Amino acid sequence: MPDIPVLLIAVVGIALLFDFTNGAHDSANAIATVVSTKVLSPLTAVCMAGVLNLVGAFLGTAVAHTMGSGIVRPDVVSGSQGVVLAALMGAIIWNLLTWYWGLPSSSSHALVGGLIGAAVAYGGWDTPSYGSIAHKVLLPLVLSPLAGFVSGYLLMVLLSWLVRRSTPHRVNGLFKKLQILSSAFMATSHGLNDAQKTMGIITLALFLAGSIPEMTVPFWVKLACAASMGLGTASGGWKIVKTMGHKIFKLEPIHGFAAETAAAAVISGASVLGAPISTTHTISTTVIGVGASKRLSAVRWGVAGRLVMAWVMTIPAAALASAACYWLLALTGIAR
Incomplete structure (x- = not known):
């Protein structure tokens, strides 16, 4: 069995690889609408999103504390x-499978x-922190898409x-500029x-290994x-950009501005409260809400239904995949 430092590394x-795939997978959240409305070129939009993702990561740690100590005991x-x-x-x-499927x-x-x-898989059904999961994950899982839909619509x-x-012509000219913001x-x-x-996951791993005395995020973890x-965001996620920007609802600059502004407001509020919500859920439902405000038939509800199916499947599918990975690691002697 490898020593703890090697396993910790x-x-x-x-x-960090997961964080990279997260950026590549979710880059569409920030840039799909601005690309689909042709306000920015794909390259410019991706570079802007990459830099601002980095900036945003330094603005708080409430969500990191939830992930590090609020999901498992x-x-x-x-x-x-x-x-x-x-x-x-x-x-x-699961990220790679859903990326492949778009x-x-x-x-x-x-x-x-x-x-x-x-x-x-490691400690049995008493291991998760069910109260925190219900309050910090499942409740926001339901409320954030609803908040996204309602805020986008209104x-x-x-x-x-x-x-x-x-x-x-004047409206498009104005909102092309505002959509950059x-x-x-x-x-x-x-x-x-x-x-x-x-950040929360790495901090949890460091704490479990005894490398840090308490669940406080080190600066180098924030930076990394x-x-x-x-x-990851700079690498793009073009399949998902296509789904988000074109298949749900045909967007114009005013629609892109409304969807992005509503989604960002919901996400920022959740971040302050320490709720690890899905940015994907939120921007998807704000796009749907914006489309529904025009007319219900403007939304491609078949595509929206596929998105909902993916949302419902994510937690149990990822849980099964991770349980299988743990049992495989245990069989090889890497995990205990």
Whole structure:
């Protein structure tokens, strides 16, 4: 069996790989609408999102604390970095599958599901922190898409009323400029919520290994996670950009501005409260809400249904994948 430092290095490396895949998988959250409305070129949008993801990652740690100590009981899994390793492996597997299929599922909930599955495989059904999961994960899982839909719908109705006397040409010109700001807000909020999740995972692994005395995120962990997510975002996620920007609802600049602004507001609020919500869920439902404000038939509800199926499947599918990874690691003697 490898020594703990070697295993810990492996856990940190795979955690940063997950952060990279998270950035690549979820880059669509910040740039799909601004690309689909042709406000920015794909290259410019991706570079902007990558930089602002990095900036957002330094703006708080509340979500990191939830991920590190609010999903599984650290005292029960103490000393087993194999749990964290298996959780990351299962989450990455699910991320790659949904990336291949072009489905904007939640990297966040893949990680939560991975932690739950690996912890149960290690210590049984008493290992997860069910109260915290219900309060910090499951409740936001339901409320954040609803908040996204409602806020996107209401903001679009308000904007439509405000520009009702303007010509389409003037409206498009104005919101092409404003959408750059809304896309920047969305990219920053994405880094604020999503990068912190991997920070929490690495901090948990360090605590379990006895490398840090308490669940406080070290600066180098913040820096490494921010950089990994920024690089992942810069690599793009073009299949998911296509789904988000074209297949749900045909967007114009005013629609992109409304969707991004509403989603970023919901995500930022959740981040302050320490809730690791899905940025994908939120931007998807704000796009649907914006489309529904025009007319219900403007939304391609078949595609929206596929997205909902992916959301529902994510936590149990990632949990099963991570449990299988833990049992495989245990068989090989890597995990205990």
